[in-house]
Amino acid sequence: MAECELGELSKKASSPSFIFKAPRELRRVNESAFEPQIISIGPYHPGKPHLEAMESQKLHYLDSTRQQPEGLELYIDVYMSIEQFVWDSYAEHDLKKRDEFGAIIVLDGLFVVQLFRKVMDPKLREENDALFKQNLNLSIVAEDLLLLEKSTSFSKEALIFFSETEPRQIGMLYEDDLIPMLYKEEIIIRNDEHLLGLVHDNWIPRQPQPKSAPFHIIETSGLEETNSQTSLSKKRQQAEGNRKKSPVRKVKRRVPRLVIRSATELSERGIKFRKISECCLFNIQFKRGILYIPTLIVDHDTDRMFRNLIAYEQFKHDISIVMDYAKFLDCLINYANDVALLCDCGVIENRQGSNEDVAKMINKLNEYVYLCTENFHYSPIFIEVNRHCGRQLTLWTVKLRQKYFNVPWSWVLASISAATLLLILSFLQTIFSALSYFNQSAR
Structure with a gap:
């Protein structure tokens, strides 16, 4: 099955790019939002000084791959099968040499595969693995993998073909403390997008929520x-079907x-x-x-x-x-x-x-x-x-309520009680004054 899927991917040489650099205008608002914090994945951010520390971690994972039964050769063969597809995935190529591009993709793809394997199976983690010794670094790496400019398509393809993982398990890298707003009921992987696209697609539910009644x-x-x-799913269906539908009567709308x-x-x-x-x-x-x-x-x-x-x-x-x-x-x-x-x-x-x-x-x-x-x-x-x-x-109703009725009920009851007591005392005082007057008149 893997060979069949690899064959289909190899035919996508003319597929449009889907890994872009962020537009200059968006970068101008917040440059750091699109910059990696700790690790460079893909060809857009290589060689930056603050990212060099993680390069040794990549090489360490590469060495561990050589010691596995399938070896490094299998991964290289997979990359060569989809090399054109991966090349076309990137909208820009800063590196002139294609073999240099391939070396970066293979190294980074292997790192992501090994990372996911170790996240899902603690037995594969080595005692000296710095990422799992420091959870903060692992959290930052997980965040860096989701940058628009950092995702590598080969990392996801390799994950599909080699990690032998159920799609739902991919969410283990992105628990609530990493991406607290991620919709995770069902993880769906498509072969034409990177990890950021994976999160985007799975953030939006495919089915409307059954508990919510329409209004x-x-x-x-x-x-x-x-x-x-x-309904998000309904919007998707309408968007996909609009091109196929016949023209309808135009309605003038505001x-x-x-x-x-x-x-x-x-x-x-x-x-x-x-x-x-x-x-x-x-x-x-x-x-x-x-x-x-x-x-x-x-x-x-x-x-x-x-x-x-x-x-x-x-x-x-x-x-x-x-x-x-x-x-x-x-x-x-x-x-x-x-x-x-x-x-x-x-x-x-x-x-x-x-x-x-x-x-x-x-x-x-x-x-x-x-x-x-x-x-x-x-x-x-x-x-x-x-x-x-x-x-x-x-x-008017809101203003009336806020002006005249925006008083705690405890104060209202206390005020009514005090007014009632004063009224009773005044009434008793009047009675006693009248009785005193009649007694003086009788004498």
């Missing part, structure tokens, strides 16, 4: 019937603005926020004045992860869910008090630092990012939220 609305301005609980108010402003207008237990981070719902949002864990690697996934979607062109989600967050969060409100509601779990730092990070995610207004994933929710805020009666 339909009709936009009177000409928008077709939509669903406030947007494209909704990609703007909603911040979290604190929405709260002032009566909208509440509730966290929901969802496997998918993107399943956001709005119903009866409440925004239901899965918890986003913000830590030291959140900005890096989002930026690489957004850059990946800029090249993919067929789906933009991460970009749309970043836009949704950018609308909700303007200042630190917006983050504080969402943290209090459980929508955000801040492991990064101050609320102000989180707000600044979110606000920069969509800089130099192109969003398609007509295909914006959260348009139905934005329409309903803006409609809710535009209802004058709702605004």
Whole structure:
């Protein structure tokens, strides 16, 4: 079976590139988000001084490969079978010599294969293996493997053909402490993408969540019937089927603005926020004045992860869910008090630092990012939220409640009790005064 799959891959000489360098504009916002921290994987970042320490670790894994029954020759044969496919996978080639490119790919691919094997089978780990002695280094390596510019297609192909691993086990390298927002119910591997694409595809569920009931609305301005609980799998099916469908009757539509108010402003207008237990981070719902949002864990690697996934979607062109989600967050969060409100509601779990730092990070995610207004994933929710805020009666009700009824009930009851007591005392004083007057008159 492996030979058959290798044969199919070898025929993909004309396949388009899918491992790119990050666009200059995105790099300008945060250069470090696309730079490796500890290890160079692939041909885009070789020879940088701060990455040299891990090169000896690669050579150590190479030596251990020579001692295995299959030996190094089998891996080289596999690479030669898919050499053209791997070469075409990269959009740019900094190295002029093809054999030098191949040496880098084989060495890095072997490292990734051995790394995954040792993660899944502790018996294969050597006592002097620095990666497993220092969990911090292993965590950073796992993060570096997911950079847009660092993934090597051969590493994934080799993983498929040699590690004899069930796809679900690949998630062992990316547990909650490494990528806390990764959707991991089912790990699916495709032969035409790198590890970042693997994470992207498995972050988005293939099936809609069964526990969530749809909430339909009709936009009177000409928008077709939509669903406030947007279904990611349905969007994928529609995107894939649009090209095959026959032309339909054109409807003049008003494209909704990609703007909603911040979290604190929405709260002032009566909208509440509730966290929901969802496997998918993107399943956001709005119903009866409440925004239901899965918890986003913000830590030291959140900005890096989002930026690489957004850059990946800029090249993919067929789906933009991460970009749309970043836009949704950018609308909700303007200042630190917006983050504080969402943290209090459980929508955000801040492991990064101050609320102000989180707000600044979110606000920069969509800089130099192109969003398609007509295909914006959260348009139905934005329409309903803006409609809710535009209802004058709702605004008056909220202001009335906040001005006159925003007092704790304990204070209300205490005030009523005190007023009642004063009224009784005043009544008794009046009675005693009257009795005293009549007694004096009788004398």
